[in-house]
Amino acid sequence: MSNLVADGPLRVLVARAVFPDVIEPLRAVAEVETTPDDAIATPEALRQRLADKHGAFITGSERIDAALLDACPQLLVVSTMTVGVDHIDLAACAERGVTVTHAPDVLTETTADFGFALLLAAARQVGEAERYLRAGQWKKWSVDLFAGADVHGATLGIVGMGRIGQAIARRAAHGFNMRVLYHNRKRLAAHLEDDLRASYRELPELLCESRHVLLALPYSPAAYHLIGATELAQMQPGATLVNIARGGVVDETALAHALHSGHLGAAGLDVFEGEPAVNPALLAAPRLVLTPHIASSSIPTRRAMAQLAVDNLVAVLQGQPPITPVA
Structure with missing residues (x-):
């Protein structure tokens, strides 16, 4: 985990529209910016939104690569609500001390x-x-x-x-x-x-x-x-x-x-x-x-995926070990 000290309040981006009640616990530990589904349509839009953030809640649609990480030097943790992590450059995250978590088992x-x-x-x-x-x-x-x-x-x-x-x-x-x-x-x-x-x-x-x-x-x-x-x-x-x-x-x-x-x-x-x-x-x-990538798309499962992503973010931002880190 990164030793970077936050300059003021912790800030988190939730990159997709997701269940508001599931996101709510994040507000107890950080300032949370939520976005509608069409707000982050390009890599540049994601970089701009994440530039001053310490945590990111993402789905499989947001790509985290070295260029983005270099533009977001305060980023401490990336939490994806997917089980797969092929949209995240794990080596680049490790080099920069960024913790990566995912959501296995629940789906x-x-x-x-x-x-x-x-x-x-x-x-x-x-x-x-x-x-x-x-x-x-x-x-x-x-x-x-x-x-x-x-x-x-x-x-x-x-x-x-x-x-x-x-x-x-x-x-x-x-x-x-x-x-x-x-x-x-x-x-x-x-x-x-x-x-x-x-x-x-x-x-x-x-x-x-x-x-x-x-x-x-x-x-x-x-x-x-x-x-x-x-x-x-x-x-x-x-x-x-x-x-x-x-x-x-x-x-x-x-x-x-x-x-x-x-x-x-x-x-x-x-x-x-x-x-x-x-x-x-x-x-x-x-x-x-x-079918349009909906294999995990039941309401109970999507809620569980989002909940695990939030729980991982809360844990890391509070200085605790992540619940389901990417091995």
Whole structure:
């Protein structure tokens, strides 16, 4: 933690509109500046707002890099209400003595619920079927109308077996009687594999054996386009791909091609490489369910995420250890 002494009252920026009652405890330890969602649309706007602040409450939409830190020399702590921290230059923060905290655990189950919902919606062509009905195209019943793939009893390959991946594995194995394979940077302990009814595979093996593949890994430079044209070709014909990790993990142009060619049966994406902008190739792709990064978006979970971010800020600004520092 930085030894920098504040020149007067502590000051905190809350970079997004968030639950006012959750933010209120911050006011007991610092002057708090809140902002509407559209107030910080550029990196320069964020730098200007943070220039005289000691603490920052951010989401995944605000990027903290070396240039910003140099322009904000009084910054002591950055608290993000996300679990992922790929929007924060951790090395630059460490060099400048800025504490970084995040919000693990509190969003695990809600995100796993959504990941499974996206898998079901993609595999069973829910999105296309709804659009077809709303457009007035449903004129008769037929045997093969939006006939998708079964999820129950199928093989699910999970790439990334952290908290969220494990929660999805439990739903798959114990709720849908699925065969679960997983790939992870580090293999799980044998007792945990037994509990999850999950078997380890190298990535090419997982892609070849799985009817459905779900991405739940943290983002890093090594994960950039981990799933590209080569990997998509390794997947079974008619397979389903779901991404709730980060957009950059998937080569979106290659994914669109695999859907257009018919090699992939379906896909579901909650994250995008250039979000909130979406690759036009995806918008034109068939059998693809798209959602705007809402996997953790239930009211109880979003409140819990914000609360943990506030609790971390209060602790650090009062000279106490952070509750959930980034390891």
